[in-house]
Amino acid sequence: MRDDATGRESVPGGEVNPFATKYTRLGAVEPLEEDGRTFDPAAVLARLESAGGCGVFVGPHGSGKSTRLEACARAAEDTPRAGLSRAVRRVRLRRRWDLWGTLRAVLGMPAGGLVCVDSLEQAGRVGTFCLTRLARLRGVELLATCHTPCGLPVMAMCHTSLELLKRVVEQLPPHAGLVSQQDLADAFSAANGNIRDALFELYDRAETARSRQRS
Amino acid sequence: MSRTAGQERLEPRVVVNFDRPSRRYDPQETVRLQYHVAGTGDAQVRMIERSALWYTEGKGEEDLGICFFERITDAEHLPPTQRQGEFAFRLPASPMTYEGTIVKIRWCVRVRLFFKGRRDFVSEHVFDVGELPPAMPLRQPPTAPR
Numbered sequence: 001m002r003d004d005a006t007g008r009e010s011v012p013g014g015e016v017n018p019f020a021t022k023y024t025r026l027g028a029v030e031p032l033e034e035d036g037r038t039f040d041p042a043a044v045l046a047r048l049e050s051a052g053g054c055g056v057f058v059g060p061h062g063s064g065k066s067t068r069l070e071a072c073a074r075a076a077e078d079t080p081r082a083g084l085s086r087a088v089r090r091v092r093l094r095r096r097w098d099l100w101g102t103l104r105a106v107l108g109m110p111a112g113g114l115v116c117v118d119s120l121e122q123a124g125r126v127g128t129f130c131l132t133r134l135a136r137l138r139g140v141e142l143l144a145t146c147h148t149p150c151g152l153p154v155m156a157m158c159h160t161s162l163e164l165l166k167r168v169v170e171q172l173p174p175h176a177g178l179v180s181q182q183d184l185a186d187a188f189s190a191a192n193g194n195i196r197d198a199l200f201e202l203y204d205r206a207e208t209a210r211s212r213q214r215s
Numbered sequence: 216m217s218r219t220a221g222q223e224r225l226e227p228r229v230v231v232n233f234d235r236p237s238r239r240y241d242p243q244e245t246v247r248l249q250y251h252v253a254g255t256g257d258a259q260v261r262m263i264e265r266s267a268l269w270y271t272e273g274k275g276e277e278d279l280g281i282c283f284f285e286r287i288t289d290a291e292h293l294p295p296t297q298r299q300g301e302f303a304f305r306l307p308a309s310p311m312t313y314e315g316t317i318v319k320i321r322w323c324v325r326v327r328l329f330f331k332g333r334r335d336f337v338s339e340h341v342f343d344v345g346e347l348p349p350a351m352p353l354r355q356p357p358t359a360p361r
Contacts, residue, residue: 009228010339015314015349020272203274207316215351 015210018173019203024196027074029171031067034159036167039068041075044143044155048072051153053141054132056120058149059158062194065145066118068156072143073116087113093122103134111139120144128152160193168195169202177213178206226254229326229338238342240306246342247303250326252294260294262329263287267304269344273318282307294328311345 022028031039048055057065070090077088087110091102102123106115115135120128128150135142144152165188169175179187183205184198191197234247246267252260264286270279283304287293292300306322313320322344328336 008337008339010341017272017319019274020319021274021277022270022272025277200274211316211351214349 016173017203017206017210018169018175018178019199019206023172024168024199026066026070029067029168031064031071032164032167034161034164036163039064039071041068041072042079044068044072045076045079047153047155048141048143051155052136053139054135054152055143055155056150056152057143057145057156057158058147058154059145059156060147060194062191062196062198063158063160064164064195065158068158069116069118069143069145073114076114081112088116089113090116090118092118093120096122096124096127099123099127099131102131106131106134106138106140106142109138109140112141114141114143117142117144120146120150121148125150160188160195162188165195165198168199175202175206178209225256225258225330225334227252227328227336227338228254229328229336229340231324231326231338231340233340233342239346240342240344242306242308242311242345245303245305246324247301248324249299249301251299252326252328253298255294255298255328255330257295259331260328261288261331263293263300264325264327264329265300265302266325266327267322268325269310269320269322271318272321273315275318280310306344311347312343313347314349316350 031041033039044055057068059065073088073090076086080086089105089109091098091105093099093102099122102115102117109115117123117131120131123131132142132152142152143155146152162185165184166181169184179202183202187198187201187205188195190201230251230253232249232251240246250265252263264284266281266285267283268279268281271277283302285302287300290296310320312322321341323339323341325340326338328338330336
């Protein structure tokens, strides 16, 4: 456990499905690059600063944008600036009206803070423009996720691969006897490369395998 | 894991002993347990939270309900001065432990240690309430009534 970190131990009971949300939810899995290398949030935060304080992760559904955003938010919280802990705010845009709450979040942040916005595409072009202008005026950094480039500096283009799914699954509780390498390939293909959906598919396959074992 | 200058390596763990080794209880029974905190060296624990709760486990949204919660901040009752503790709580009538396919219900005891600084450590220990049989797939699809 790092000096500033959270540790966890779990003594399970019952039968564990390693693909349950408990093990795959945001923050539970270490973010990885497409080729399986460990994602470095500190490098992104440094790039964000040199890019003027606004940046975006771009990629399709289930490609790890939100996972990377959360890793960057945690890294920012854990890295004091000028000896002071850094204010970090997370916002998820579910619909266009949520933009007002995001603008208020930027207004309420002290200079040097970081606002992490998930699903910036919901804000639209004008909303994105207003948000970035306000962030720059306030001296607040803005890091977001978006499905397509939206005019902000791109911190990373997120892609997936079967290798990436395998590396994600390696981080989960043991799954021997529940799913095979072929299941991983089939789930990845069935989910069209969406890692989140592939994990849902693997949950079902693990449950089916367990039911077979019971009967 | 890192070493803080002049201190022992921090590898916290919490050993929990339920009063019933099977860890299986009936609804509305009282659960009694003892715990022992180890691996914290000389590190000062500023607070312990101990709780009992149920939670859902599956592939969608998660839910939970807290049955018992207690926070200890008195240094005399915290590591390194005192490394063990005990508590008891009465279970409600429901929900019971359930091994479903889409969703499972688990009960657990959590002991959470808050260290000086921003560190914390959560130890979770699952136990069973009731004896519901696990969900089983239908061998044959039900036939429609004539």
